[in-house]
Amino acid sequence: MAFPKAVTDAWHMVALSRDVKRGGVRKVSLCNTPIALFRSEAGLGALVDRCPHRNYPLSEGRVHEGALECPYHGWRFGVDGACEAVPGCMTETRSDAKLRAETVRVYEAHGAIFLALSEEAPERPDLPPDFGNPDLDHFWWQQGTWEGRAFDAIENVMDPFHTNHLHHGFIRRRDKRLPVNLIVTHFDDGIAMTIEQTQPDLGLMSRFLEKDRSRSISRYHAPTIVQARWEGETKLTLCVTAIFTPATDGTFTPFARFSTPKGLAPGWLKQAAIRLFLAPVVKQDRDALARQHEVMTHFGHPRFTSGPGDILDLRLHQLWQGHRLEPSEEEIVKAEL
Ligand code: FES
Ligand SMILES: [Fe+2]
Known part of the structure; x- marks a missing residue:
């Protein structure tokens, strides 16, 4: 299987x-x-x-x-x-x-x-925090079915280091990096990475969408959900719940649910702004995942090397396989993003 x-x-x-x-x-x-x-x-x-x-x-x-x-x-x-x-x-x-x-x-x-598909699934899906929170504005964004493996897409969104490079100018910059603390924590069915930094990212998206930033958190809820939360000084600015549904061995169907605090701007305006800034970033990821999959298919199998920035990779894979992580102290890694 x-x-x-x-x-x-x-x-x-x-x-x-x-x-x-x-x-x-x-x-x-x-x-x-x-x-x-x-x-x-x-x-x-x-x-x-x-x-x-x-x-x-x-x-x-x-x-x-x-x-x-x-x-x-x-x-x-x-x-x-x-x-x-x-x-x-x-x-x-x-x-x-x-x-x-x-x-x-x-x-x-x-x-x-x-x-x-299975009788062994629980009675209902287990949904992450704020998924149905009535105090937030929510909207769905859907992009059809993508080439590539669902797991590689999960790794992509949990990996901050590609954002400077692949998304240069949009999310972060490759020529100008900010010092950050990456904080890794385990929780019941997943793993979280918090990025603490003293100023918003230098890419276009943050400049337009974020006033201030103290931290962002990406949480992987195994097996297919990643929730990213951006928090300002006092409260949540944006929460994106991305769901990567494995369609076939070599395709997946991503869904994204955007949740923002009510009252800042009308829902349609926020939706338009987020779509506008995110569309090129999403395309870059989509193309990268398709290219990566093409190469793996050509060679018949994936082969990965973990570098010093691949802090989560083994643990993401363990969670995907259904293993649970031992409770642990938070780990802090200093880096530049
Ligand atoms: S009704 Fe005969 S194949 Fe479906
Ligand atoms: Fe990306």
Whole structure:
């Protein structure tokens, strides 16, 4: 199996609620399993994307009479997977277990749709702090499916050193660095890196979006969520929750939820500003992950060397694999970013 059990056993975000409207069908991929999501009067359904009859992809069907109809012979499946009708036949099919489509557990909250492929997943996804905090303005940003591995994307966002170089001018600068303290702490299902610095970053983004800065924290909540928080002297300036859903071995679907304190500026304005500044940075990361994946695919496997800046790498990998970290004292590393 390509993914650790801890990953296949977890809940994963696969779509925004607004992308699966009533009467709509959407194909998603999760850990190499294609799934048909659909919404009818009966609610939201998720079926493994293969008709139990003759293996036609159900995601190419339509929602009809409250069920998902396969385009091939028109069998209809309810949100619970039961076969509601075999057109042309008078037989009652609902209670016939062998005609059922395979269902996947669904959970929907905060404008997001989550799926669990495994029975071993807990009852609900475990969401990070402030994810649904009503005192903050939230908006979602979605970028389709990217080339590369979900784990490499997680490492990318947890790694501050690439920001001076790959994102030169946007986030930080490669020619002018600031002294920082990197503080690493372990917590129940993850690891956090706090960056303490005396002034905001020298890139464009901070100059426009941040007034003052005392610290930023990136927390990895295994297996697929990274939450970055920027805090000024007194309070939270911006919280970004990034979710990296493994779609296939070589692709992933990232989702980002931006949360900001209410009242500073209207939500739409903040949204426009964040999108404007972030778009080039996101593109740089997207291209880098695709190039990295191309090289790993060419050589048949990844090969990584850890340098002095790769403070978290082994531990990120352990968490991804489902291991827990021992409680430890905070570590402080001095660096220039
Ligand atoms: S293959 Fe789906 S109804 Fe026959
Ligand atoms: Fe980046």
